[in-house]
Amino acid sequence: MDAAAKVAGCFRDRTILITGSTGFLGKLLVEKILRVQPGVKRLYLLVRAPDDAAAHERVLHEIVGKELFSVLREKHGAAGFQSLVEEKVSPLAGDMGHEGLGLESTRAKQLAEEVDIIVNGAAITNFYERYDVALASNTFGTVHVCNFAKQCSNLKLLLHVSTAYVAGKQKGRILEKPLQMGRTLKKGRRVDIEAELELANEVKAKLVMARSGADDASRQKLEKVAMKELGLKRAKYFGWPNVYAFTKAMGEMLLGTIRGDLPVVIVRPSIVISTFQDPFPGWIEGIRTMDVVIAAWYEQKLPYFISGPILDSIPGDIVVNATMVAMATHYDRAGTQVVYHVTSALQNPLSCNLLEEAGYAYSLMNPRVGTDKRTVKHKRPLLFSRYAYFHAYTVLAYKTRLQVLYLVNCLLLCGRFTEHHNKLKRSLNYLMFMAKLYAPYVFFKGCFDDTNLRKLWGATGAGHGDGDGYAFNFDPNCINWRLYLFNTHIPAVLKVAADMKKEGSA
16 A cells, blocks of 8 residues: 555544634645545534534535535536535534534534544634634634543544744744743743733723723724734734734643643644645635735735745645645554644745746736736836835835825815825835734744654655655645746736635625
């Protein structure tokens, strides 16, 4: 039996509970398991819904109804695919933000007796999310999953999907090690996670009390902004770049503390991007991180931006392949506690310069057509290797002009250009916000060690750079970044951006 068959064989007759199946990586994992091992016993997909009927609708429309499942649909035929889904996929209405995953007690007990593997992939990935919301999902949601896992009598493995950026703003080589409870990146500061939850709840309660006289819409808007700012402030106070990485780090800390003797594997991918080859190249949902910049460049809405040396990125299918091989490798191994960095920078780095070059080349070969049906000439963006330079240029070239426009408009033009001024100000504020949000990733000074991942790859028997023919390829050396960006990722991002634009204008 070859290595791929052994991995696929591990999932035969297994019952797997998956959280986060409506997310990008979650969908890829569900599709891959069904495609390589139709003999899987059952996939329980926990989704937020008021009841099982609503959960079933969500799974049909948000997961198996997607283009991602087209290869599987063609393989089995429409009727066969529907039969496969009905037999193998069981939607569960629940919420990992609650104890017992929000399941009715009888249902939870039944599930605890059946499950062999739990994959916790649910997360709030927004860098600028409400602190209370991010804590509930990324931190205490992990606790609820772990507590449920400890009730599962036949559980052989808990796999937790995290992010490599739980490392925060560390420098140098970052090892594949569990995080230590309370340890932060700021000297002399330790995080008390229960105290952070209390703080979030107290601030929220005060906001409600303080604005009790305001109308409901205004109150909710002010509360939302305040809670987002609180999350960002607390993250930076302890040394993390944003609320996503901070709350995921706290989730890992708690998982390591309460796991007991549970066999736990933690997968930490870097920036996840469109599929490299499986089930087909270029599948992506939504645009995030560098994708936002790619779309803005192409639309000529980004005349200048920040650019660092390396942007550690990894295609989604490579993350899922590594996840499945890790699951097969550590299945039913008592006491397992291992971390995998599924990253690329150490073995096959993607430079920001190459990303910009690929984007510019793509725009020259595939120029945008304006509303007047004429080809739009693409201008190369001005890139700054330091945030200080970017900020200085913004002040000199744009903020000063904007202030002059404001004064002239008020004193001489009687407010005739107020709307134009406000529009320019919003655009500038958005640009500055984006730069601040992504600067920790663009200028990241750490390097993720991937020793455990390379050992895992070595155990498959595939050689260095020889993963193209392997069904569970997760070797980053196989990626030709120039070709992948030009032929696969950039067109995929622009297609999604165009679709989102159409939906927004509909």
